Amino acid sequence: MGTVYGDIGTSVLYTLMEITRETVALKQHAHGQHLAALLEPGGDLITRGEALGGFSLVFWALIFLTIKYDLIMMRADNRGEGGTFALWALLKGASAKVFGITILGYLVVAAAGLLAADGVITPPISMLGAYEPLGEHWAVAATLVSLFVLFKPQWRGTSQVGGLFGWFMMLVWFPWIALKGLPWIFRNPEVFLAVNPMYAVRFLTSFPQIGLFVILGVVVLAITGGEAKYADIGHFARRGETEVHDGQSINPADSGRRPVMFSWFYLVLPCLLLNYAGQVGYLLERGVPPRANTFYALTPRTGDPSVDRIILAVDMVISAIAAFIAAQALITGMFSIVKQAIALGFCPRFEVKFTSREAEGQVYIPAINWAMFLGCVTITLVFRTSGNLAAAYGIAVTGTMGITTLAFGYVAHYRWGWQLWKVLIVCTPIIAVDLLFFVSNLLKFMHGGYYPVAIAAALVSIMLTWQWGRGELAKAFYAFGVEGGKKISWLVALREKVDEIQLSIDENLPLARTLVQGRRRLVETDRAFVFLCSRPIRDLDEYVPVSMRVFLKKFGVLPSHVTLFHVKQLSVAEADLGNSRFEVIDLGRHIVSVVGTYGYMEQPDIRGALRELQANGEIDISSDRWIIETGEEDIITNDDLPFHRWLRITFFRGILRLSTPAHKFLGLGYDAAVSKEIIPVVFSRDGVKVTLPELEIIETEPVLRPVQV
CATH class of the missing domain: 1.20.1740.10 (Amino acid/polyamine transporter I)
Structure with a gap:
């Protein structure tokens, strides 16, 4: 006291x-x-x-x-x-x-x-x-x-x-x-x-x-x-x-x-x-x-x-x-x-x-x-x-x-x-x-008196720039993930095609299931991936999170179990929800969405949440098979930007680099199986856009391809 x-x-x-x-x-x-x-x-x-x-x-x-x-x-x-x-x-x-x-x-x-x-x-x-x-x-x-x-x-x-x-x-x-x-x-x-x-x-x-x-x-x-x-x-x-x-x-x-x-x-x-x-x-x-x-x-x-x-x-x-x-x-x-x-x-x-x-x-x-x-x-x-x-x-x-x-x-x-x-x-x-x-x-x-005013002005500029920058990134992610994205129903359909493939197991040679779709090959991996999402996923009409789309495009790997985890922050100090802190939605085909609700004075614990859900039988994955996938923005500025806008973006990029990465802020330390995807975001005179190599998957009939492990 x-x-x-x-x-x-x-x-x-x-x-x-x-x-x-x-x-x-x-x-x-x-x-x-x-x-x-x-x-x-x-x-x-x-x-x-x-x-x-x-x-x-x-x-x-x-x-x-x-x-x-x-x-x-x-x-x-x-x-x-x-x-x-x-x-x-x-x-x-x-x-x-x-x-x-x-x-x-x-x-x-x-x-x-x-x-x-x-x-x-x-x-x-x-x-x-x-x-x-x-x-x-x-x-x-x-x-x-x-x-x-x-x-x-x-x-x-x-x-x-x-x-x-x-x-x-x-x-x-x-x-x-x-x-x-x-x-x-x-x-x-x-x-x-x-x-x-x-x-x-x-x-x-x-x-x-x-x-x-x-x-x-x-x-x-x-x-x-x-x-x-x-x-x-x-x-x-x-x-x-x-x-x-x-x-x-x-x-x-x-x-x-x-x-x-x-x-x-x-x-x-x-x-x-x-x-x-x-x-x-x-x-x-x-x-x-x-x-x-x-x-x-x-x-x-x-x-x-x-x-x-x-x-x-x-x-x-x-x-x-x-x-x-x-x-x-x-x-x-x-x-x-x-x-x-x-x-x-x-x-x-x-x-x-x-x-x-x-x-x-x-x-x-x-x-x-x-x-x-x-x-x-x-x-x-x-x-x-x-x-x-x-x-x-x-x-x-x-x-x-x-x-x-x-x-x-x-x-x-x-x-x-x-x-x-x-x-x-x-x-x-x-x-x-x-x-x-x-x-x-x-x-x-x-x-x-100028001294405290200068300190306050510097801190206010940091906070306002942070708010503005996060808002611009949210717009870019929305345009990439929603306006030009794929729905969860598309992801479930991919899982169905993989599940239709019948495995032929050689006595001494393990096989992996492989789904070939046009020029792209999706290989199923015996891992459970947890993708951190910026918005809650509650039905099949929602869109696949940006981090997962980046993951599928870059690696062509389809996890055997997908958990889409969203942290919902309330405007109260502590979320008084009892046993209903986590909302679990089964989207089908081993795809599960989890919405964890926290107050602004509470520290989210992703690993603790997963263990609790596993112990309660709400998700069926083993803790030794989790890989938690997170994204990190890479801010890129075009040469056509006006100087004042370039200066503001550069300031925001510096703040972003000094801030704690999302996975560490959510309690995922060095001992957690965390994989990070770099998401390039380009600021230009025309606006803000997430840019990735064009690696769209063209769907065709599934073909079984044995792969030696």
Whole structure:
């Protein structure tokens, strides 16, 4: 559970510090020159009203976050999964026609890109803030080492990494920051006056208009982590049968939401407020500390320099561990978002490893893990301090928050059937605050805000290009496999002709059945081939899959048993189908079609499915005779393409090469009998086309030809 609150839990390291710095900068009318004034402590840099006003803004920002996510957004989970893609999946299941669904789809993709950018910023800013007492150079070095130590063991899974540190967050960090704030609250109880929102209003209106947005741009640091908290609830959802506690049945989808909400209301939120109140109490009593670092100013002092250094070191170690958990929260959320995006077709296929038997939402994606590591290292070296990174923070978070609110409104109206007036009453105030925070953070664009925007733009371009490219390939496959293809009835007829041949068996010479058709010869092989299909095959009027047509044309081999396997992905997290996950259709003559249904958070297992079907007697093949046939596209570009189209196709080809092959994504490793067919796809000015050598089979009467084995 500690991983959920890591991001927002470490916001106490830098939020009030940045509010204080920006307040002093605005008063001096020289943004960027205030740091020199903060090198030495002083009581005249910030007034009582400004200190209480800053805390009032933080207090009400946290209340806003609580209302939005814990009381409203978390009710919109997709079978226990949260985040923008979960909302999108709910919306796809709506029965009514959705107005503006295409634009919303683009916004959902943008939200995923922004959340990824947030995930790259959170680890460095938390760690740099924790190591700040060491000085800039040592803080950077310690952060780089910590990042490697954090990302390296991610393959163990959330439960393993969270087991090492998560308990620390809940049992040590939050009680510790609360205890640090209590003495200063007792000596300065007037800090609770900040609950009055008028302090926040007077504070904001005391600056010129631009100053209002500057202050709001740093206040948002207090609520970073709310979106990650929503995205992470699936990591704690227990899927399966409905549980019963104290005589009440609990939906498995609630099993992730309930502990997250309980811990927020009874531990996390009170501890955060106590620490922020303590920092303001320090400002009221002693003024601005050196470098405005109000968090470490709360560290207990004894008056003995050597003892005080030890206490500060312990405080810094505790903060560093908390920063680890903050980073883990975003990493965990990114794994969830990418897994959902892959299943919904928004993202290229990456290798996904499930790391928990109890919580199926806990996954590890190696490519994403190390890409985030490189991004974190880069921005650590570029920005070097938490203060510099604060300027880059916020745009990604607030952009994602606004899109989430919009998607929630769509779900409430089109999926839940809320009246439009009810949606407007609930969502308008929330999205107004979201937009206010977002506009405030746009002022940071030239001071580092461009970095998360660039990351998000790159990821959005990848996702949109992937969607476009897969759509073009689908059109080409349809034209080849359907418009100019052969039906399953044709395949069954070939099987019938082979079966009509009577074998004459020599005493010492085995024979194989061979069907000669014109200039082509079809040889039956004593193997069971499984062809992976992009669409379900349910009757004889369906068309032979592209991969099988390529196989027949190239090799002229007719398997003794054919299984056409299609993986159907639903827009729900887990397909609750019981024993009806697989639909088996006997098409005749040892040709069987299988449709396996999975949720977008489930990993299809082709071999496991075949073994299960064999054990149930639904398919009659032996596991030692399976050969699983899959196809791989070879993208070819003609010289007549316009440059912009050639560039887009080349980009898609690069993404396709980096993505995990379909057979590996479906759980078929090196130990599986997998055969791959290369399918050439040509992009030209006239369109997209699958091209193969013309090897059409011309049907004639069957002739028996003995073949020595």
